Amino acid sequence: MGQYLQNYNPTGNVVLSTLLAALPILLFLYLLAVHPHKTKDGRKEYGIYAPYAAIISALSAFALVLFVMKMPVPMAISAFIYGAAKGLFPIGWIIFAAIFLYNTTVISGKFAVLKDSLSGITSDPRLQVLLIGYSFVCFMEGAAGFGTPVAVCGSILVGMGFNPMTAALVCLIGNVAPALGALGVPTFTLSDVSGLPILELTQQSGLQFIFMPIVVAFWVVGAYIFREKGKWSDLWAVAPAILVSSGTFAIVQLFTAMKGWYMIIGMLAGIVSILCTMVFLKIWKPKKGFGQQKAVTPAAHPTKDIVMAWMPWVLLGISVTLLSVQSIKDSLNSIFIWKYTVPNLDGLSLVQPPIGDGSLHAVFTWDILTMGGTGIMAAAIISGLLVLRLSGQQWAKAFSVTGKKMKSSLTLLCCVLGFSTLTRFAGTDAILGLAFTKTGAAYPFFAPMLGWIGVFISGSDTAANSMFGNLQNITAQQLNLNPVPITSSTTTGGIIGKVINAQSVVVATAACYEDQKEGMAAVGPIIRAGIPHSVALILIYSTWLWFQYYFLSGMLITLPGK
DSSP states (O other), X not given: OOOEEOOSOXXXXXXXXXXXXXXXXXXXXXXXXXXXXEOTTSOEEESOOHHHHHHHXXXXXXXXXXXXXXXXHHHHHHHHHHHHHHIIIIIXXXXXXXXXXXXXXXXXXXXXXXXXXXXXXXXXXXHHHXXXXXXXXXXXXXXXXXXXXXXXXXXXXXXXXXXXXXXXXXXXXXXXXXXXXXXXXXXXXXHHHHOOOXXXXXXXHHHHTXXXXXXXXXXXXXXXXXXXXXXXXXXXXXXXXXXXXHHHHXXXXXXXXXXXXXXXXXXXXXXXXXHHHHHHHHHOOOSSOOTTOOSSOOOOOOHHHHXXXXXXXXXXXXXXXXXXXHHHHHHHHHHOOEEEEOXXXXXXXXXXXXXXXXXXXXXXXXXXGGSHHHHHHHHHHHIIIIISOOOHHHHHHHHHHXXXXXXXXXXXXXXXXXXXXXXXXXXXXXXXXHHGGGOGGGHHXXXXXXXXXXXHHHSOHHHHHHHHHHHHHHHHHHTTOOHHHHHHHHHHHHGGGGGTOHHHXXXXXXXXXXXXXXXXXXXXXXXXXXXXXXXXXXXXXXXXXXXHHHHOXXXXXXXXXX
């Protein structure tokens, strides 16, 4: 098959080309969150069943790339299948393993002990949200990413009695706090595609996100409080704990970023935040309780039982952390790794300036031994055998319950990843990105929005950086702007898009809802509920970066020799 040259103005009219490129995404949003329909009992609801919305949007994406972009049919099919395969591995595998681990703890009865032990630290639901929906989420994002934080922490909050939709939403918002993503992979990718040094990009990301962890922590707890009809006074009442949790995270994140330790920033900051928050909550209590706070004292358990209840989650943290060590990954991958070059796709989609210069590669890598899901499953198996001591019947029940929950989620994930990969290889994502480059001196305000849109489309900070990292660098140079802060904003702005990214929301619903149909029906409402939060956060962040760029030049990192 011949090569396909991406065309960033296929209609000859920039405005029309941009609108057509946005059509599948707008249609997906409309179907998920806006389209009105009546239920069987006559109630009016908004948003259709999520898998149906994904399938219809995928068909519209096919129509766009075949008839407008003129992409060859075999290439379009290969791109969709390639993306769908990534929906199964590593993402679907992470969700399955996380939910399976959770189910083993529930079936064994140890989750009830864990819940009582957390209530022993604090029975205040605001502080439980802070500890699990913020500190734990931050650690898991730094250690594993790819949906692990919302899958694990969302299931814990639901097990503690939180409303599934609320649990999903607060975990999605809490996932915004780590600036550099899982193991620093997005930043490494950004450096690779843009050609800018990773040290400078890491340092700049830390300086750009200097106060955002604190903003996000207040936002997470506030989102919970106001969903429960609380008041501002309920938020300020727990401000000391929020400042301890987010302040320690922010300090460690900035320190490690300035040192250039991009791989361990989220993990280390998350661990410090968890420990400091737990210690602080042992010595400080809010003067006034909140909402449905339990009036009874949680059941007391022997120390041994509490340790056993926590052990599966400790093993999870240890396993995903070990898999983040490059030497361990290399050793395991030397034992087994399978790479498949996708036919009719690899090296055939040619990128043009200013997006880039070269071809997109499509190699499906099945590094099953080092996937985050494998680390979680290893923790589940080890804890199930040695700690929980599950019977054969309990193992079977855990697998059965998990498998039933995953059917619709995997269908949706494959469709979403399929059509987002299709549009990336066709070049329609780049058309949307180029629209932002026409803003001139205001570009520092819009640069993080490019990452935000990239994550919303692709579901991954890494994919967004691959898509727009070089474009940001080139645009900055063309506009005579410092390329380091402009380019690094792709990562830091992008992570805010995870709040409303369909992939992240599907992961959250799969983990938080027992009934899979109910979970799929909740995808649209969660995205609709998350839009105001994500839009407000990106506007605040974009304004901050514009102000920082023009008025706080001392916080801008320059290239060596500049």
